[in-house]
Amino acid sequence: MIEPVYQPSPSRYENGMIFRRAGRSGVQLPALSLGMWHNFGSEQTFSNVQEMAHYAFDHGIVYFDLANNYGPAYGTAEENFGRLMERSFRPYRDEMFIATKAGYDMWPGPYGNWGSRKYLMASLDQSLRRMKLDYADVFYSHRYDPETPLEETLQALVDIVRSGKALYAGLSRYPLEAERFAFRYLAERDVPCLLFQDKYNLFNREPETSGVLSLAAESGSGFVAFSPLAQGLLTGRYLNGIPQDSRMAEGRSLRSDVLTDAMLARIRGLNDLARRRGQTLAEMALAWLLSDKRVTSVIIGASSTAQIADNLRALENTSFSSEELTEIDALSRG
Template identity: 65%
Template sequence: MDYRRAGKSGILLPAISLGLWHNFGDVDSLARSKDKLHYAFDHGITHFDLANNYGPSAGSAEETFGKIMKTSFAPYRDELFVSTKAGHDMWPGPYGTWGSRKHLTASLNQSLKRMNLDYVDIFYSHRYDPETPLEETLQTLVDIVRQGKALYVGISKYPPEAARKAYAYLKDHDVICLLYQGRYNLLNREPEEQGILQQAAENGSGFVAFSPLAQGLLTNRYLKGIPEDSRIARGGFLKKEALTEDLLQKIIRLDRLACERGQSLAEMSLAWLLAHPLVTSVIVGASSVEQLADNLKALENISFSQEEQQTIQAILQ
């Protein structure tokens, strides 16, 4: 495993991290979840990314992690880097979502119980709250660190102006904003286009990319149509309308380039992110040990020639 420094800090994160957004909830097999988590750790993945509402059902991914933490990971706690987040819908009522002090504090307390942890390594504000004063959200993050419930804090999906204020506030209060977590892949370049990657680097924060395979679009899964068991077919976050004929042709051309490189489309898509000097870590999901093993193959070749980069750019124009 390649370990990369997170911004201007003492933390080293694995180039590939494991996210528990899907496939680790109470609708999934505990034994399969355990196999995937063990395989990840045995292959150098020390960073496990969670959030309060990951599952399904909400909270169950943290419960799954907590069971495995108690039964097998406990002796290795000091080798693990565990993150969780709050800010999206978690429970009914006015305090079950967004960025108030009450929601963030209550949510983290619940997360620690579910995961059988005394503290998390990093706690994120999962999204910018346009209604709650930003100072309230940020001061809560400061207090969470001072209470010893998190070693570091981070922000996720914040627009650039809100992120600028967050970096400044946390720095003024002697708390490191360790990471910015954002959606970034070959099909979504917002972190580049909005200057988010550069902004994080300038403020001493690392950048963690989630959704690196665009929820499966950047795999060979849809090259010949929509499988019945796919995310599009199930009608989840990824909608059928997203896979236009124009996009499909781009994906097919990217797949051809990947084949020329001796990689699968998924491997090349991960490698492309890992080749960026400002990307600290890439979060992958895993429905099986085999899928996780395939994703780790991306580390074998993260070099791109200038011609290959130009070809990618031309395909995605």
């Protein structure tokens, strides 16, 4: 049986999506982007991957965030994205902004990790083959490598962009001084950093306190926040303890000792404020990030279209009173 050809919603840019300019560039990104770290690899049915990707695109989410080792297993999120390109998205490639990265463990041996020129270039070639793409829109150095000379990592990004295998360069999770050096190095070679990506949420305010968020804005780079819901803490998932089928119960990237009585009280306080605003906790957590105009886009994860729909509702109210911000600061900072 021949599968029906995907026809995206004709109103995909009229469904309430907000687009924001990435720093001092010509690129505008949706306020919410779809991250494929979990739930898009080999452990997920392709039909659900396809349903979520279609739903996102139908609602103006045109930025898809991948990395070489996303899955699980490594590489399988990109492989599934390649299947999406062949079955659904090929006619709409020029409407899409597709990111991939390299910097974490990917294959055995000394050339499958960190930030060497050899690793970054080989990884991008592999990623493009898996994703069935000629180029990525942005290629990130996924993390700072303290052992490899930073000039080597950055020059690899410059040469990748000049080769046409990526249109823009990006950085993820660099410490402040390395970020400062990288912005200057890339700009001097006419390949300015388009996007700086970091973990940022109500319970992790480090991009504010460390200065990386301000530096990105001052340097003309857009800022992309990931882990906006603190891996589920900033949802209603843990308001009454630890569900048996949760990431925390299964020990997957969220430890149970995080959910102390004090943390639970903070979560419940934030949830009460969200309800007074007419939002879910997840909606308010996303809206709070987007209330800062320095934030270009927020990467959401999902295991269902219902979760994407809930996250999209955050866009309906991203304004906060000074009293609300004061209350949020008190609760989020503990």
